Amino acid sequence: METVFQQRLEAAAQATEAALERLLSRAPAPGERARPARLVDAMRYAVLGGGKRLRPFLLIESARLFGAEGAAVIDAAAALECVHAYSLVHDDLPAMDDDDVRRGRPTVHKAFDEATAILAGDALLTIAFDIVASADASPDVRVGLAAALARAAGVGGMAGGQMLDLDQDASWDEAALRAMQAMKTGALFAFAGAAGALLASAPTGEQDRMRRFGGHFGAAFQLADDIDDLIRDGAAGRPSLAALVGPEEARAMVGREADAALALLAPFGDAGEALAGAVRFVVDAVS
Amino acid sequence: METVFQQRLEAAAQATEAALERLLSRAPAPGERARPARLVDAMRYAVLGGGKRLRPFLLIESARLFGAEGAAVIDAAAALECVHAYSLVHDDLPAMDDDDVRRGRPTVHKAFDEATAILAGDALLTIAFDIVASADASPDVRVGLAAALARAAGVGGMAGGQMLDLDQDASWDEAALRAMQAMKTGALFAFAGAAGALLASAPTGEQDRMRRFGGHFGAAFQLADDIDDLIRDGAAGRPSLAALVGPEEARAMVGREADAALALLAPFGDAGEALAGAVRFVVDAVS
Numbered sequence: 001m002e003t004v005f006q007q008r009l010e011a012a013a014q015a016t017e018a019a020l021e022r023l024l025s026r027a028p029a030p031g032e033r034a035r036p037a038r039l040v041d042a043m044r045y046a047v048l049g050g051g052k053r054l055r056p057f058l059l060i061e062s063a064r065l066f067g068a069e070g071a072a073v074i075d076a077a078a079a080l081e082c083v084h085a086y087s088l089v090h091d092d093l094p095a096m097d098d099d100d101v102r103r104g105r106p107t108v109h110k111a112f113d114e115a116t117a118i119l120a121g122d123a124l125l126t127i128a129f130d131i132v133a134s135a136d137a138s139p140d141v142r143v144g145l146a147a148a149l150a151r152a153a154g155v156g157g158m159a160g161g162q163m164l165d166l167d168q169d170a171s172w173d174e175a176a177l178r179a180m181q182a183m184k185t186g187a188l189f190a191f192a193g194a195a196g197a198l199l200a201s202a203p204t205g206e207q208d209r210m211r212r213f214g215g216h217f218g219a220a221f222q223l224a225d226d227i228d229d230l231i232r233d234g235a236a237g238r239p240s241l242a243a244l245v246g247p248e249e250a251r252a253m254v255g256r257e258a259d260a261a262l263a264l265l266a267p268f269g270d271a272g273e274a275l276a277g278a279v280r281f282v283v284d285a286v287s
Numbered sequence: 288m289e290t291v292f293q294q295r296l297e298a299a300a301q302a303t304e305a306a307l308e309r310l311l312s313r314a315p316a317p318g319e320r321a322r323p324a325r326l327v328d329a330m331r332y333a334v335l336g337g338g339k340r341l342r343p344f345l346l347i348e349s350a351r352l353f354g355a356e357g358a359a360v361i362d363a364a365a366a367l368e369c370v371h372a373y374s375l376v377h378d379d380l381p382a383m384d385d386d387d388v389r390r391g392r393p394t395v396h397k398a399f400d401e402a403t404a405i406l407a408g409d410a411l412l413t414i415a416f417d418i419v420a421s422a423d424a425s426p427d428v429r430v431g432l433a434a435a436l437a438r439a440a441g442v443g444g445m446a447g448g449q450m451l452d453l454d455q456d457a458s459w460d461e462a463a464l465r466a467m468q469a470m471k472t473g474a475l476f477a478f479a480g481a482a483g484a485l486l487a488s489a490p491t492g493e494q495d496r497m498r499r500f501g502g503h504f505g506a507a508f509q510l511a512d513d514i515d516d517l518i519r520d521g522a523a524g525r526p527s528l529a530a531l532v533g534p535e536e537a538r539a540m541v542g543r544e545a546d547a548a549l550a551l552l553a554p555f556g557d558a559g560e561a562l563a564g565a566v567r568f569v570v571d572a573v574s
Contacts, residue, residue, distance in 0.1 A: 031435065032443020039442050039450040054359065090409060095401035114382035118405065119450050122377060123442040125409065129416045130437035139426035146433045150417035154323055155326050155410040156319025163406050165327040183320055 005277025012057035012077065020047055023131055042112045042120035043127075044091025047085035048091035050103045054278075055080050055192045058217065061274045062210045072137040073199050076145055079131035080192060083153050086124035087188075089117050091162060125153070137199060144198050148191055157187035165238065172239040181222050181241065182215065189218025213264040217279060220257035223250055224286045251286050258283045292564025299344035299364065299453055306365035307334055310418055329399045329407035330414075334372035337390045341565075342367050342479045345504065349483025349497045350562045359424040360486050366418035367479060370440050373411035374475075376404055378449060412440070424486065431485050435478055444474035451524065459526040467503065468509050468528065476505025500551040504566060507544035510537050511573045538573050545570045 002010075024047065026040050056077035064071045092099040092107040093114065100110050108116035132145040151157055161184025170176065193214030197207040226242035227250050242250035261279045265272035311334065313327050343364035350360045379386040379394040380401065387397050396404035417448075419432040440443055448471025457463065480501030484494040513529035514537050529537035548566045552559035 015422045028443045029438060032441075032447075033466060033474075034447065035442045036314060036447045036450045036454075038454070039447055043442065047416040049455075057513035086409075090405055093405065096404060115453050116450070117383060118377055118380065119446050119453075121409070121413065123446040126446060127439050129433055130441060133430050133434035133437060142379075143420050143426045143430045143433070146416055146430065147420035149422060150413050151316060151318040154319075154413035154417060155322045155330065156315045159406050159410040159413060160319075160321065160323045160326055163323045163403070166402050166406075167323075167325070179320060 003277050004274045005281060006050075008061060008274040009052065009054070009057050009278070012055035014062045015060070015074045016053045016056040016077050016081055017048065017076045020044075023075070023078055023127070024048070029130070036081070038112070038116060039040040040117055040241040042108055042116045043124050044110060046089045046108050046120055047082055047124060050105070051081070051085075053077075053081060054221070055084055055188055057074075058074055058189060058192035058214060058275070059196045059199075060154065062193045062214075063199045064196070064205065065268055065271055065275070066197055066200030066202040068196070068200035070136070072141070073196070075131050075135045076195055076199060079128040079145075079149065080125045082128040082131070082187065083149065083158075084188060085156055086128075087153075087162070089121040089124070093117060096162075096166070106173075113195065138201075141199060141201060145195055146198075148194060148198065152187040152191035160189065161185070170239075172244065174241065174244060176239045176246060177239065181219065185222045186215050186218040189221070190214040193217070197264055209264055213261050213275070216257045216261035216264070217275075217282070220254050220261065220279065220282045223254045223257065224282050226271070227286050229250065254283060254286050289562045290564050292568055295348060296339065296341070296344050296565070299347045300340035302347070302361045303340045303343040303368055304335065305365050306361045307331075307368065309471070310362070310365055310414065311335070316417070323404060325399070326406055326410060329395055329403045330411050332398060332461055333395050333407055334369055334411060335375045337392070338368070338372075338573075340364075340368060341508070342371055344565065345476060345479035345501060345562070346483045346486075346563075349480045349501075350486045351483070352497075352555055352558055352562070353484050353487030353489040353493065355483070355487035356424070358421040359428070360483070362418050362422045363482055363486060366415040366432075366436065367475065367482070369411045369415040370436065370445075371475060373408040373415075374445055374449070376408040376411070379491055380404060383449075383453070428486060428488060432482055435481060435485065436444040439474040439478035444470055445472075448472070448474065459528075459531065461528065461531060464526065464528045464531060465506075468506065472509045473502050473505040477501040480504070496573075500548050500562070503544045503548035503551070504562075504569070507541050507548065507566065507569045509546065510541045511569050514538065514573050515542070541570060541573050546547070 024044050024134050026035050028035050059077045060073055089108045093109055099107055108120055129146055133142050135142055159181055164180040166182055190211045193210035194207045197210040226240035227247050230242045230247055258279045265276050311331050313322050315322050338342050346364045346367055347360055376395045378384050380396055386394055395407055416433055420429050422429055448467050451467040452471055477498045480497035481494045484497040513527035514534050517534055519528045545566045
């Protein structure tokens, strides 16, 4: 029997996929002249037909907690997934992580070419801001989403975290690894939580609560992913918190992040069950 | 004696430079954890200390025509220059145009490395949306700027134009070259004009007038640049309208774009002198 979490994750994935199909069609939007087919194809290849859509799920369920649902919520979720997909396309490039395969398929620069992959990433990042700025919400909400997304994705967020991760000379103690991961992966999860509350025009205190929820959830998720890599491949890969402290202590860290995330959900009672189920799913995955 | 155009261009460059210095400081903005020094340095290297700041000038003078000036106008000009600088950083990459030198200095991937250049471009594009979304203007204006900037820069604008330009198999007739240039360089100039009017909350008809002004100005500017390349290097470079039709006909085209631009300024009389001077400057440069 499917849990509420699994049902909602599936529903979020389907809604996000449909929105991306619509938003990444080849027809030019008003104010655009044309959308070159090759670039649209590379953008669609990067963002459609794969991925758990975990960040959209977080955004959509966070919005639901405060009573917001509908087109603007789904569009914001699609925009967030465009930013996530762009980061994967650029991270996979030869000059970065040089990965040929992602989710069992050739990476974008392998399926197309490097120039197209760079431009497809650029265009996915750019269209995310078009999507949130054009969403069916008040100007206040739209501009809040655009600013928060830019801060989460930029020099002080995801892009900055990737820069830190590439530093060959860094001395990775626990604090440095936590700070890097909080930027590289945590920032978009934190945005997902906060954006949901923002879309409902929830009080800033509640937006902050959901930002912190997303941050703890993202940290637990990243730790679980790193534990998985560690058990599968040994400590040969990138520096990670799990590799530094070992799988046992890393599992304890997942538990602590999960507890912090669940505590933030407590006031919502049963209404928080889908998000709580997501937290427990991450914990179960490493148990 | 300096013309009004030259005085205003110099003033716009100084104001934009000061805004970029402030916006690209190393101190994290609220909501950011930290700004990695190497990434900030690469962003600053890309955008500070060079360039005529022609796009900021157009935006600032377009705003002035409708009575807007001040911090929001300068910030929007700085954001536009961040987008322009990002496009140069990515276009210079080995997988794209593979240029080692720009404005007499090593390109970003030469001065730093390829991964840093990719991230610096990404982060410059991203911070542009933070800047316009956080500007000291109404939510309506800020969200209008963000949406228009995304459409101008994205798959249906500048990034799409760069994709078309990279197509080795394209058959470049006059219509195809015009369409490509209108996206690759024209879209940001058109944004500059429209954004100025938008910042003043001018009627949409006037925003559209200034968008068309920017488009004609951008076309004249690009043609003049291509004529310059053609005379200096012969037709060995990229396909261009000037190379296709030859320098004489290209000069006539500059004249026609300039006339169209000046006609759009006519209703403003003397108030349009700085922008009109910019148009005449481009015409004089190829005469």
